[in-house]
Amino acid sequence: MEELVYSAPEPVLKEVVYERKANYYETDQMSIIHHSNYIRWFEEARLYFMDEAGLPYKQMEDDGILIPVLSVSAEYKVSVKYDQKVLIYVWLSKFNGIRMQCGYRVVDKETGTLCATGESQHCFVDRNFKPVSLKKSYPGYYERIKAVTGERSGFDGK
Amino acid sequence: MEELVYSAPEPVLKEVVYERKANYYETDQMSIIHHSNYIRWFEEARLYFMDEAGLPYKQMEDDGILIPVLSVSAEYKVSVKYDQKVLIYVWLSKFNGIRMQCGYRVVDKETGTLCATGESQHCFVDRNFKPVSLKKSYPGYYERIKAVTGERSGFDGK
Amino acid sequence: MEELVYSAPEPVLKEVVYERKANYYETDQMSIIHHSNYIRWFEEARLYFMDEAGLPYKQMEDDGILIPVLSVSAEYKVSVKYDQKVLIYVWLSKFNGIRMQCGYRVVDKETGTLCATGESQHCFVDRNFKPVSLKKSYPGYYERIKAVTGERSGFDGK
Amino acid sequence: MEELVYSAPEPVLKEVVYERKANYYETDQMSIIHHSNYIRWFEEARLYFMDEAGLPYKQMEDDGILIPVLSVSAEYKVSVKYDQKVLIYVWLSKFNGIRMQCGYRVVDKETGTLCATGESQHCFVDRNFKPVSLKKSYPGYYERIKAVTGERSGFDGK
Numbered sequence: 164m165e166e167l168v169y170s171a172p173e174p175v176l177k178e179v180v181y182e183r184k185a186n187y188y189e190t191d192q193m194s195i196i197h198h199s200n201y202i203r204w205f206e207e208a209r210l211y212f213m214d215e216a217g218l219p220y221k222q223m224e225d226d227g228i229l230i231p232v233l234s235v236s237a238e239y240k241v242s243v244k245y246d247q248k249v250l251i252y253v254w255l256s257k258f259n260g261i262r263m264q265c266g267y268r269v270v271d272k273e274t275g276t277l278c279a280t281g282e283s284q285h286c287f288v289d290r291n292f293k294p295v296s297l298k299k300s301y302p303g304y305y306e307r308i309k310a311v312t313g314e315r316s317g318f319d320g321k
Numbered sequence: 322m323e324e325l326v327y328s329a330p331e332p333v334l335k336e337v338v339y340e341r342k343a344n345y346y347e348t349d350q351m352s353i354i355h356h357s358n359y360i361r362w363f364e365e366a367r368l369y370f371m372d373e374a375g376l377p378y379k380q381m382e383d384d385g386i387l388i389p390v391l392s393v394s395a396e397y398k399v400s401v402k403y404d405q406k407v408l409i410y411v412w413l414s415k416f417n418g419i420r421m422q423c424g425y426r427v428v429d430k431e432t433g434t435l436c437a438t439g440e441s442q443h444c445f446v447d448r449n450f451k452p453v454s455l456k457k458s459y460p461g462y463y464e465r466i467k468a469v470t471g472e473r474s475g476f477d478g479k
Numbered sequence: 480m481e482e483l484v485y486s487a488p489e490p491v492l493k494e495v496v497y498e499r500k501a502n503y504y505e506t507d508q509m510s511i512i513h514h515s516n517y518i519r520w521f522e523e524a525r526l527y528f529m530d531e532a533g534l535p536y537k538q539m540e541d542d543g544i545l546i547p548v549l550s551v552s553a554e555y556k557v558s559v560k561y562d563q564k565v566l567i568y569v570w571l572s573k574f575n576g577i578r579m580q581c582g583y584r585v586v587d588k589e590t591g592t593l594c595a596t597g598e599s600q601h602c603f604v605d606r607n608f609k610p611v612s613l614k615k616s617y618p619g620y621y622e623r624i625k626a627v628t629g630e631r632s633g634f635d636g637k
Numbered sequence: 638m639e640e641l642v643y644s645a646p647e648p649v650l651k652e653v654v655y656e657r658k659a660n661y662y663e664t665d666q667m668s669i670i671h672h673s674n675y676i677r678w679f680e681e682a683r684l685y686f687m688d689e690a691g692l693p694y695k696q697m698e699d700d701g702i703l704i705p706v707l708s709v710s711a712e713y714k715v716s717v718k719y720d721q722k723v724l725i726y727v728w729l730s731k732f733n734g735i736r737m738q739c740g741y742r743v744v745d746k747e748t749g750t751l752c753a754t755g756e757s758q759h760c761f762v763d764r765n766f767k768p769v770s771l772k773k774s775y776p777g778y779y780e781r782i783k784a785v786t787g788e789r790s791g792f793d794g795k
Contacts, residue, residue: 234553235552356709508661
């Protein structure tokens with residue numbers, strides 16, 4: 164692992180910031196962004212994170228790895244409105260080769276106000292939705308994901 | 322054709338009515354259903370039509386036929402609001418074995434007010450998006466679609 | 480409370496079942512329903528529950544009460560696919576006049592397979608997003624919601 | 638008019654290019670971007686155009702002008718896929734103070750391939766959806782929109 168960290172072509176990422184503007188069609192009649200859209204924003208941020216971390220999801224799918232969502236949660240603190248610019252902080256909080264977990268914070272770009280937080284868990288499967296061991300079948304991806312997980316590297320406190 | 326009409330297992334359909342309630346998450350901050358959702362409603366109505374007409378799209382995809390959209394249009398007359406019940410009238414307006422065209426009318430269920438009209442054109446392709454001649458490769462589907470097209474059976478006035 | 484229970488025009492509801500068919504436009508390129516749509520299905524089911532429970536949300540909004548989402552979570556067990564019919568069981572799991580919590584289970588209609596579970600928390604605000612005490616300002620709604628919460632009536636185990 | 642053109646603080650815009658990446662949640666099980674999303678992309682591009690043209694729609698709504706959609710159409714030429722970068726060319730094709738019309742072209746950023754074209758018509762209303770004459774009630778916005786319409790300034794060939 165440590166060797167890999169030092170030989171990584173890009174610096175190891177712990178957290179990535181994804182910028183996003185709230186679209187009109189994402190509002191609802193409360194004049195705020197509908198809460199379901201944050202789940203989509205989390206996905207945008209997560210896939211951006213993976214691109215930035217040298218783990219482009221498009222390539223992974225082409226290689227036969229799908230990463231479906233096992234669970235997702237969001238807490239809404241302050242409503243985001245149409246035309247508002249937000250920064251979405253995203254990081255890989257857990258990874259054990261079988262599952263991974265991502266964390267999210269949505270922050271107003273101008274004021275820094277925390278608008279929402281979230282979390283998602285994922286597994287790795289092949290095109291037939293059979294579980295895949297990254298360590299065994301895709302060691303390159305395995306090491307790369309381990310590298311970007313930072314110190315937060317295990318489920319169950321491991 | 323005529324023989325087929327008389328031997329059709331179900332009565333020939335010319336127009337089908339699909340009922341739908343407007344969802345909260347489909348509203349926008351104008352407090353009306355966002356216009357993009359009508360395009361989705363048209364799809365719901367079209368696939369319902371196909372089910373009713375003995376042309377279940379799920380089965381067609383399983384058989385290797387995809388029916389992508391070539392064009393779509395909508396005219397918005399009266400806004401639909403959250404919780405409103407609408408009837409979507411849908412019919413197959415043109416079909417020539419290579420392409421088909423559907424028509425739509427969205428009507429308030431209670432008052433009968435015409436809320437929107439629409440049209441969509443489609444072609445038939447295989448899983449690699451190569452055009453498929455239904456007449457040659459899937460004569461059963463071809464005859465079935467011809468049967469539900471009614472008198473409105475051709476492109477270019479044919 | 481008890482008086483109200485016995486005078487309720489409809490029988491007290493503990494759980495409502497909402498039926499739903501998965502739409503084509505809700506799929507993603509994994510050929511499953513995109514996970515964000517379950518959050519929307521929860522909303523559909525919740526608003527259906529409220530209608531059935533004599534708490535029509537449209538009326539509540541017209542009366543000046545908005546019920547935004549404080550948090551939402553979903554666990555995905557078995558993927559739902561296009562054209563699949565699901566039953567969404569929805570119930571009010573907590574309510575204290577300031578907040579309420581709903582629970583959800585998404586079940587395949589044909590087989591009974593549990594596909595997903597979920598939870599959402601909500602508060603009550605006026606049109607300016609100022610918190611509203613239902614008990615004080617809208618006692619009718621307060622009693623009605625208490626009635627449908629069943630034995631699961633409090634936050635913090637109360 | 639001409640005076641205004643020359644005194645405009647920014648150069649007069651005829652066409653604006655809006656860049657967009659196709660999101661995973663916008664795909665469907667044909668592994669292409671679902672056609673309904675292009676209608677949303679048109680809106681994103683249109684509102685970007687208005688911002689760039691000194692007609693920020695957020696400000697207009699705050700000033701009491703809503704611009705609902707009267708009609709929309711799209712022609713799909715080549716499917717857009719997940720992760721693909723597109724350029725959306727958008728321009729104001731018609732404007733007469735009562736209505737306006739926008740045109741759209743969606744082009745693959747890398748290859749320049751034309752993926753889709755579209756058009757939308759709009760009117761101007763107040764918060765109660767009563768028609769508004771921009772010329773009379775909001776002459777500043779009227780002149781500004783006229784300026785960006787270029788030579789394509791009228792309905793009915795005017």
